[in-house]
Structure formats: C-alpha cells, structure tokens
Amino acid sequence: MSHEEKLAAANAAENKLAAELNLRWFPKYHLAARGGWVNDPNGFCYALGKYHLFYQHYPYGTAWGPMHWGHAVSEDLVHWQHLPEALAPSEDYDRDGCFSGSAIEHEGKLYLLYTGHNFTEKFGDDDHMHQVQCLAVSEDGVNFNKLGVVINPPEGFMHFRDPKVDRLPDGSFYMVLGARTPDNEGRILLYKSSDLVHWSEPEILVSAKDNDVNCFMYECPDLFKVGDKYAVATSPMGLKPDGIERNNPSITQWMYGTFDGRTFKKESELTEIDAGLSFYATQSCEAPDGRRILSAWMNMWHVAQPENTDGWNGAFTLPREVTFENGKLYQRPVREVEKLVTATEEIADFTLAHGSKTLCADAQAVRLQLALDPAKAEQSGISLGTSAVLTVDRQHGELTLLRTDKGLYLPRSVKIDPAAKLTLDVFIDTSSIEVFVNDGESVITTRIFPQNDRQLLAFASNGEAAFSSVKVSKLGNSIDRPCF
Ligand code: FRU
Numbered sequence: 001m002s003h004e005e006k007l008a009a010a011n012a013a014e015n016k017l018a019a020e021l022n023l024r025w026f027p028k029y030h031l032a033a034r035g036g037w038v039n040d041p042n043g044f045c046y047a048l049g050k051y052h053l054f055y056q057h058y059p060y061g062t063a064w065g066p067m068h069w070g071h072a073v074s075e076d077l078v079h080w081q082h083l084p085e086a087l088a089p090s091e092d093y094d095r096d097g098c099f100s101g102s103a104i105e106h107e108g109k110l111y112l113l114y115t116g117h118n119f120t121e122k123f124g125d126d127d128h129m130h131q132v133q134c135l136a137v138s139e140d141g142v143n144f145n146k147l148g149v150v151i152n153p154p155e156g157f158m159h160f161r162d163p164k165v166d167r168l169p170d171g172s173f174y175m176v177l178g179a180r181t182p183d184n185e186g187r188i189l190l191y192k193s194s195d196l197v198h199w200s201e202p203e204i205l206v207s208a209k210d211n212d213v214n215c216f217m218y219e220c221p222d223l224f225k226v227g228d229k230y231a232v233a234t235s236p237m238g239l240k241p242d243g244i245e246r247n248n249p250s251i252t253q254w255m256y257g258t259f260d261g262r263t264f265k266k267e268s269e270l271t272e273i274d275a276g277l278s279f280y281a282t283q284s285c286e287a288p289d290g291r292r293i294l295s296a297w298m299n300m301w302h303v304a305q306p307e308n309t310d311g312w313n314g315a316f317t318l319p320r321e322v323t324f325e326n327g328k329l330y331q332r333p334v335r336e337v338e339k340l341v342t343a344t345e346e347i348a349d350f351t352l353a354h355g356s357k358t359l360c361a362d363a364q365a366v367r368l369q370l371a372l373d374p375a376k377a378e379q380s381g382i383s384l385g386t387s388a389v390l391t392v393d394r395q396h397g398e399l400t401l402l403r404t405d406k407g408l409y410l411p412r413s414v415k416i417d418p419a420a421k422l423t424l425d426v427f428i429d430t431s432s433i434e435v436f437v438n439d440g441e442s443v444i445t446t447r448i449f450p451q452n453d454r455q456l457l458a459f460a461s462n463g464e465a466a467f468s469s470v471k472v473s474k475l476g477n478s479i480d481r482p483c484f
Helices: 003-019 335-341
Strands: 036-047 050-058 069-072 080-087 099-106 108-118 128-139 145-151 160-167 171-179 186-193 201-205 218-227 229-237 254-259 264-266 280-285 290-296 321-325 327-334 343-346 350-360 366-373 377-385 388-393 398-403 410-415 422-429 432-437 441-446 456-475
Touching: 003 036, 003 128, 036 069, 036 108, 036 290, 050 080, 050 099, 050 290, 069 456, 080 108, 080 128, 080 264, 099 128, 108 160, 128 160, 128 171, 160 218, 186 218, 186 229, 201 218, 218 254, 218 280, 218 290, 218 321, 229 280, 280 366, 327 422, 335 343, 343 350, 350 366, 350 377, 366 377, 377 422, 388 410, 388 422, 388 432, 398 441, 410 441, 422 456
Parallel strands: 036 099, 036 280, 099 160
Antiparallel strands: 036 050, 050 069, 069 080, 099 108, 108 128, 128 145, 160 171, 171 186, 171 218, 186 201, 218 229, 229 254, 254 264, 280 290, 290 321, 321 327, 343 456, 350 456, 366 422, 366 456, 377 388, 377 456, 388 398, 398 410, 422 432, 432 441
C-alpha cells in the first residue's frame, strides 16, 4: 500500500474506535487521540500560524503497535482540533513504525524529522532493530510527503532515535538524538545542518558516564533555551530508585547549563521534571512570544492503563510554561488555561482540625487553587472521592499524592518545607490530576480512574491547618471531536 492508502486506512480505523468510545474516563480538557493508543508527543511546534502537536499513535487498537503520527492543531494551546493522521509506516526504512521526532517550519513549509524503525528479526524484539532518521515535508501543514532517510546510525548503534530539531542563533539547525552505544552507555548526540537534509557527523552532547552510569539509553532528548540558560530534558532508561527520587517505572529528567552551539556545560544535576506516575517523553516548543512550553505523555511505560478497554489509551499533560528563576527551573500551566474557565467560586478562608470540608461536590473538570498553612496539623490536604489523596505530611516534610483506587495504590511525593505555608494549583480532569506546588517549583501528575464519587474535600488531622485564597474553577471542553 502507498503512504496515502496507509493513512486513509489509519483514519478509517480511528473513526471506527472513536464512534464506539466509552467516555467514562475520556479527558474533557486534556488532549487525547479520538481513538487508539498514544504515547510520546511529537513535533510540538508553532508553525504556519498554529500550534501543532503530533503524537505516537496506533489507530487500530489500544495497545502499542506500529507507530503512526497523529496530529492536532491549536490557536491557543488549550482548544485543539484533530487533523488526519500525518505519518504511517509505509516504506522499507519505517516499515515497523514512524517513531518519535520533531517538527520545524523552514522556508514556509513544515518539516518533520522522525525515526524510521525496523525490527530486524521479529516484531517487538528490542534486541534486534534498525533505526534511521527520516524527513517529511508539508506545504499546507496537513498532508506530508516523505523525503526519505537523512541520517544513518554510527557503526554498531542499534538504539538511535527521537530527533529533536531547533535553531541556533545564526539560523542554522541542530538536532539532539537519543542513542545507546554498542557497550550500552546512554548518549545524547548532537548533529548540525543548514538545510535539514544534510547533517554533520555527530558530536557527544551528554554521556551517561558524566551523569548516571546506570543509564543505557536517553529516550526523547530535548535541548532548549530558557531565559539565559539552556536545558536538557530526556527520559533516561536504566536508572535506579533512590528514596523518593527516581521511583517511577519510567522517568523524565532535566538539567540546566550553558550551550555554545557545540558543548553543553551542566550547572545542575539531572532531576525529575514531574514526580508523578504519569509524565514521560516530554517535548518543548517555542511560542511566538518567546515562551518555552512543554507537554508530555500523561502516562508511562509499565503502569496500569485501565482506559484501554474503552477504545482509547493515553493523553497529554496540560502545556506548561518553563522559566528559569532563582537558579531553578519552574513549570506553570500556560496562562491560556484561563480561557477554559466557565465558572469560578471563591471560598472564604477556613481552618480545620480533625475534619474535612467539601470544596466541590462533583469535581469533573476543575482547577483548585489554594494556600495551605499546615500549622500544627500532622497531616492536611485535599482528597478526590475515593481515588486520590494529596497530603502534606509535616513529620516527613513531604507532599504526597496517593492514588487510592484498588490495584492502583501508589504514592508519589515531593519534598517540602514542613514549617512553611505552601500553594497548590491542582488540575483535575476525568482521569487525571496535575498538582503544581509552590507556584511551579515542583509538579506531581498522575492518572486516576474514579468511578462515581468525585467529591473534592479539604482535610486536616491531628491538629489545625489553615486554608486560604481557595478558588474552585470549572473548566470547559477543549477538544473538538467532530465524529462524536
Ligand atoms: C519513548 C519511545 C521512543 C520511541 C517511541 C516509540 O516512549 O520509546 O524512544 O521513539 O516511544 O513509540
């Protein structure tokens, strides 16, 4: 079949799934495919007058399969429109999948750089594969023509994927790419080009031996400017847990430093971008006003995905603005989320001791903002029905998000100052919760799977806690779903 025929078949398959979705956990204001499996966000960019977010997509079922690129566009980062599938595996070099990559506008056209993937023995055998970097182009931002392979792997490299392209100040292009050396060391490679077609020999941007020797592969690397620094973000494989750090089955980290077009000098260690159970393969985009925005797969490998019986699987986090302030990287929900608000209720300040107070009787698609002074309470926080509890634990100096549904019970925590007042900005959707702590100092994102009880409560136990500046905003739909 030709690429066009493969795309037509993929669109038809997705329409079929979309028509039969069970919507009980389908997001109201987070982007998800109309049907089928998704993983990494790809090609997140502002190009040809719109934001584009492509994604790893299998439109024939709710488990991972030969990867296509799904495609959605937005004028404002919060209202999305689905477009037809952009890429489908169709050529010898991408026969088993169009793996992750990026997009960039150049001379009025939209270019996609992606990994062509082949299993060389049997489908799914990760020890026998061949990966190459490929180029595709579109004049209208909707229909893409494949231009073929532009980078072959260095001798002996098998895991070699996820090209992320951006511009240097002189207008030329750089690409970062995840790789695993033949002796199993993770590397981020750097390539350069002036035309996106011809690429330099690779240089080593990041080596696992300088960061975490256990890392055998850096998936989905990104290198982006933020303020007067550069940040490297990546999903390293092979890391070992250490206390509350690196506990997730799949981890995404970042560090900041300087980049002179050739060398990245780190000024911090790699740390987790999001402490929750559902954040992987982040990718950033530069907004036309210069803001650096990132999104991620709001799921990860090796975790329960109960929605896979519902005709869909996986979604994307809210777009977050990244800044570098006070020697730290911060992430905050993009200010455009205000456009989703349909009603707001302000709740007068209150104090609780051994008790709870209802903040919203049925929190479906809600933003909750508050300041919390744990004062003397041993534990205080908020809970959502029987599905999630967010607890400030003064004894341990931790803020913990606990998923309490049967079989999904797993806590994820960040360190906090137990004596200090903290602010929480919490986004609840049909099957997710994203918690921005202390104005974006840390974030915990976790998928949840509530049945009916969605009562949002504030609580305190063993002592008094004070809640102030409490605001509950209802959020509207952000996704145009033409076939529902
Ligand atoms: C990360 C990843 C990428 C790869 C893609 C395949 O989640 O494994 O490295 O390109 O997913 O779907």
